[in-house]
Amino acid sequence: MVGDGSDAHPFCISMTSTAMLNTVSKLHSWVAPWVLHMDCTFKLNDNEFPLVILGVTDGAQQLHVLSISIVSHRTTEVYQRVVQGLKDLVSKVLLQVTFVPAYVMTDAKLAERRALLSVFPEAQPLMCYFHVKKACEDKLRGNAEKELILQDLTDLHSTLSQGEFDTKFSTMFRRWFVGSSDFALYFYHQWVQGDFREWQIFRSAPGVASTNNAVESLNANIKKYFICRKRFKLGKFCCMGFVWFRYNMLYNVITVYILMQVYWPSGYLTTTSRTYLRIFWLIVRCSTRRGSQTAPHCGK
Numbered sequence: 001m002v003g004d005g006s007d008a009h010p011f012c013i014s015m016t017s018t019a020m021l022n023t024v025s026k027l028h029s030w031v032a033p034w035v036l037h038m039d040c041t042f043k044l045n046d047n048e049f050p051l052v053i054l055g056v057t058d059g060a061q062q063l064h065v066l067s068i069s070i071v072s073h074r075t076t077e078v079y080q081r082v083v084q085g086l087k088d089l090v091s092k093v094l095l096q097v098t099f100v101p102a103y104v105m106t107d108a109k110l111a112e113r114r115a116l117l118s119v120f121p122e123a124q125p126l127m128c129y130f131h132v133k134k135a136c137e138d139k140l141r142g143n144a145e146k147e148l149i150l151q152d153l154t155d156l157h158s159t160l161s162q163g164e165f166d167t168k169f170s171t172m173f174r175r176w177f178v179g180s181s182d183f184a185l186y187f188y189h190q191w192v193q194g195d196f197r198e199w200q201i202f203r204s205a206p207g208v209a210s211t212n213n214a215v216e217s218l219n220a221n222i223k224k225y226f227i228c229r230k231r232f233k234l235g236k237f238c239c240m241g242f243v244w245f246r247y248n249m250l251y252n253v254i255t256v257y258i259l260m261q262v263y264w265p266s267g268y269l270t271t272t273s274r275t276y277l278r279i280f281w282l283i284v285r286c287s288t289r290r291g292s293q294t295a296p297h298c299g300k
Contacts, residue, residue, distance in 0.1 A: 007073070010072045010073040010077075010078050011049065011070070012069065012070070012071045012072070012082065014052075014068070014070075014082055014085055015068055015069070016066060016067040018093060020065060020066055021066065021089070021090060021093050022094075023064045024066070024094055024097055027056065027099075030058055032058065032059025032205075032206075032207030033059075033102050033205045033207065033208050034056045034058055034059075034103075034208075035057050035104070035105050036054065036103065036104045036116070036123070037063070037209075037212055037215050038052065038053070038054055038079070038104070038105070038106050038112050039052070039053055039107060040053075040109070040112075041219035044222075044223070044231065046231050047072070049071060049072050050071060051069070051070055051219075051222070052068070052069040052070070052071055052079070053065060053067075053068050054066045054068075054082070054086055055214075055218075057214050061213075062214070063214035063218060065218070066086060069082045076111045079115030080118055082115070083120075084119050086099075087119055101120055102123060103124050103125075103126050103208055104124070104126065105125075105212055106125075106128070107127075107128050108127065108131055108135070110195060126199070126204055126210070127196040127197070127199040128199070128212040128213075129157055129199045130211040130212065130213055130216075131212070132196075132199045136149070136150065136153055136183075137150065139183055139186055139187075140180070143180055145179055149176060149183065152168075152172045152176075155168060155172075156169060156172070157199065157210075158200075158201060159200050159201070160201070160202050162202065173187075173188065
């Protein structure tokens with residue numbers, strides 16, 4: 001879906017490859033259950049469009065990227081197109097494989113969660129524990145009981161059943177309320193009764209990732225090593241995404257599929273969109289040819 005970034009015509013381009021999608025065909029042979037992760041990173045291009053990464057983690061907590069996308073709007077509808085596009089593509093490329101994750105993990109972003117669950121309604125949603133702890137640390141800044149409460153949070157995360165969690169939290173809540181009533185109420189409404197309460201280890205099977213740290217680490221590496229913490233024009237940044245696929249993720253790009261379920265109501269197609277399409281077509285053609293294996297660095 002290529003638009004001009006307006007509310008009526010959001011901009012969305014996703015990139016993947018057959019080599020990356022082949023990971024899906026191996027998922028059923030993994031001993032430990034796997035998790036589908038979704039995360040965004042920012043400050044990569046002048047338009048402030050976020051980069052969305054979809055990937056799975058195995059029992060060793062290793063990330064296997066399935067697609068990267070550039071979107072203009074952080075809405076459920078746009079995210080849903082990204083996820084649904086990946087699911088549809090897997091069914092077309094891997095005819096004998098069903099892509100049905102048992103778990104999906106996001107940060108505390110309701111639009112991302114809703115998009116994943118709308119495409120995979122039977123999946124168990126998980127909340128990244130790292131972000132729960134980070135949010136609590138920020139809320140407790142300057143609080144004399146910070147270290148004690150954070151230790152309690154670790155104990156709550158390690159509970160093995162809902163009953164054990166309820167018992168421990170009831171005791172801790174009464175203790176917190178004496179000296180940190182604001183935090184106690186915040187924690188109860190946000191992380192116990194809120195939309196993102198699935199951060200305890202009993203919510204998933206043994207060996208399943210409990211954080212989004214694998215994706216966060218990839219995001220940090222993209223900024224540090226690939227774009228050198230610079231910002232680029234959107235067209236150039238999109239092209240750099242193909243270079244990343246070509247040189248840093250696989251040596252032979254058999255197919256670089258652009259999820260352009262181009263939806264142009266009433267024949268809508270701007271000059272900007274035509275330019276993007278031409279650029280991507282040229283890059284796809286070049287990426288399938290043999291050439292130097294020296295990867296361009298930092299957009300040069």
